[in-house]
Amino acid sequence: QVQLVQSGAEVKKPGASVKVSCKASGYTFTSYGISWVRQAPGQGLEWMGWISAYNGNTNYAQKLQGRVTMTTDTSTSTAYMELRSLRSDDTAVYYCARDYVDTAMVGYWGQGTLVTVSS
Amino acid sequence: QSVLTQPPSASGTPGQRVTISCSGSSSNIGSNTVNWYQQLPGTAPKLLIYSNNQRPSGVPDRFSGSKSGTSASLAISGLQSEDEADYYCAAWDDSLSYVFGTGTKVTVL
Numbered sequence: 601q602v603q604l605v606q607s608g609a610e611v612k613k614p615g616a617s618v619k620v621s622c623k624a625s626g627y628t629f630t631s632y633g634i635s636w637v638r639q640a641p642g643q644g645l646e647w648m649g650w651i652s653a654y655n656g657n658t659n660y661a662q663k664l665q666g667r668v669t670m671t672t673d674t675s676t677s678t679a680y681m682e683l684r685s686l687r688s689d690d691t692a693v694y695y696c697a698r699d700y701v702d703t704a705m706v707g708y709w710g711q712g713t714l715v716t717v718s719s
Numbered sequence: 720q721s722v723l724t725q726p727p728s729a730s731g732t733p734g735q736r737v738t739i740s741c742s743g744s745s746s747n748i749g750s751n752t753v754n755w756y757q758q759l760p761g762t763a764p765k766l767l768i769y770s771n772n773q774r775p776s777g778v779p780d781r782f783s784g785s786k787s788g789t790s791a792s793l794a795i796s797g798l799q800s801e802d803e804a805d806y807y808c809a810a811w812d813d814s815l816s817y818v819f820g821t822g823t824k825v826t827v828l
Contacts, residue, residue, distance in 0.1 A: 635817065637764075645756075645764065645807055647817040661816055695763055704754055704769040705817055706809065712763050 602626040604696050604710035611716045612686050619682040620713045622696030629677035630654045632699040635706050636670060636681045638692040648694075650705065651679065686717045722747060723808055723820035730826040731798045739823045741791040741808035747818055751811040753791040755784055758805045767806070768793060795825070803827045 607621040622634065636648040649660035651670040658670050669682045679696055693712040700707020724742040731737040741753065755768040766775050768784035771791065781802075783794045791810075795802055808820035 637819075644822045645809075645819040647809075647819065650817070659815055662814075700754075700766055700769055700775065703752065704766075704773075705811065706754065706756075707766045707769065707775070709763040709765065 602698060602708045604698060604708060606694075606696060606710040606713045609714040609716070611718065614687055614717055614719055616686050616717075617682060617684040618686060618715050619680055620694050620696075620715070622679040622681070622710050624653075624677045624679065624698065627698075629672075630674055633705070634670075634672070634679045634699070635697045636668075637695045637697055637706065637709075639695070639712075640689070640692040643692075646692075647706070648681070653679065683715075686715075688717050691715065691717045722812065722818045723810065725806075725808060725820040725823045727821070728824045728826065730828055731795075732828045733798055733800065735798045736794060736796045737798055737825060738795075739793045739806055739808075739825070741793070741820050743789050743791070743810060743818075745789060746814060747789075747810045747812040748786065748791055749789040750813060753784065753786050754809045755782075755791075755793045756807045756809065757802075758807065760804070764807065798827055800827050 603625045605623045633652045635650045651658045653672050671680045695712045696710040697706045698708040752770045756764040757767045758764040771786040772784045781797050806823045812818045
């Protein structure tokens with residue numbers, strides 16, 4: 601079965617960077633893309649971007665362009681999301697999510713990683 | 720901010736049918752398929768409906784989706800207590816982003 605296991609909670613100071621990992625299993629890693637989605641406390645879902653696990657092509661949300669980098673390591677079937685210049689409003693649960701099928705994004709979700717930005 | 724608009728709340732008694740609307744535009748729902756997600760309290764979202772009206776394996780047929788023009792709907796028939804959750808619609812937008820709805824909290828009375 602498809603599983604996405606994310607790294608643990610992080611506490612960062614404003615201006616710092618955070619890198620969250622997402623280890624995939626149960627399928628051929630390079631066959632599906634991975635999106636990152638975040639959810640601020642008590643708020644809705646926000647798509648951050650997508651990376652092809654096949655060739656590393658990325659598509660970032662315009663709002664985060666220049667601050668976010670998504671990468672993959674096919675040798676370990678792991679996706680990474682790095683967010684730089686953290687601000688307090690970046691405090692959120694960050695999810696990775698695999699494409700469901702070719703025509704449907706954001707299908708299988710990881711358990712989420714809480715990132716808290718506080719001085 | 721979300722570009723897909725949903726009612727903030729919906730409710731029903733056990734066994735009733737509840738419908739949630741999702742309003743978008745020609746650049747998202749009007750030209751791309753719609754997915755729906757269920758988020759139970761304290762958990763990660765789960766894909767409920769994809770490609771407008773398809774259910775992933777394991778999703779009960781009480782859940783159904785439809786789309787017309789720039790709007791979509793999720794219907795829950797035979798409402799059960801375990802359906803109490805937040806529901807989000809989502810679609811690809813031609814501005815090259817994936818957009819979520821504002822979310823609807825379903826309460827079982």
